[in-house]
Amino acid sequence: MTLTGQCRCSAVRYQLNTDVPPAIYACHCTDCQTWSGSAFALHALLPADALTLSGPLTTYAYELNGQHAEHQVCSVCHTRLCNTTTAAPGMKVLRAGTLDESRSLQPMAHIWVSHKQPWLTLPEGLPSWPQSPTPQAFGEALMAYAG
Ligand SMILES: [Zn+2]
Ligand SMILES: [Zn+2]
Numbered sequence: 001m002t003l004t005g006q007c008r009c010s011a012v013r014y015q016l017n018t019d020v021p022p023a024i025y026a027c028h029c030t031d032c033q034t035w036s037g038s039a040f041a042l043h044a045l046l047p048a049d050a051l052t053l054s055g056p057l058t059t060y061a062y063e064l065n066g067q068h069a070e071h072q073v074c075s076v077c078h079t080r081l082c083n084t085t086t087a088a089p090g091m092k093v094l095r096a097g098t099l100d101e102s103r104s105l106q107p108m109a110h111i112w113v114s115h116k117q118p119w120l121t122l123p124e125g126l127p128s129w130p131q132s133p134t135p136q137a138f139g140e141a142l143m144a145y146a147g
Helices: 030-036 135-146
Strands: 001-008 013-017 024-026 042-047 053-054 057-064 067-074 080-084 091-095 106-110
Touching: 030 042, 053 080, 106 135
Parallel strands: 024 106
Antiparallel strands: 001 013, 013 053, 024 042, 042 091, 057 067, 067 080, 080 091
């Protein structure tokens, strides 16, 4: 399937080519709350070559815990669209709320729920972790979701 998305001003559009619906997860860490200006961030972890962006992009790069991250931002309206990190080589993390059909996709897991806003109640039965899961645990949850 091909999914599409865009930034707030439409200067940057992208295509996501994927065989299976993207696995979306919510991150409730305080960095994601600050960065999104909201209660949590919605992310989709994708093979890097699944995502094709077009339009004016600005890169914001930083180092954290010995890892190098690069975030791609619309140069016009500054919507953050995706990032790479050396912690997940070959992958891109898409801000899933920028998908045109974001309403049809539900989070399959919640991470950093120890920092979750107290008024927010999560659905029963979804995998969740108080902090970041190990790559192995998260991979197993993704596999279970993909069936
Ligand atoms: Zn824009
Ligand atoms: Zn986070």
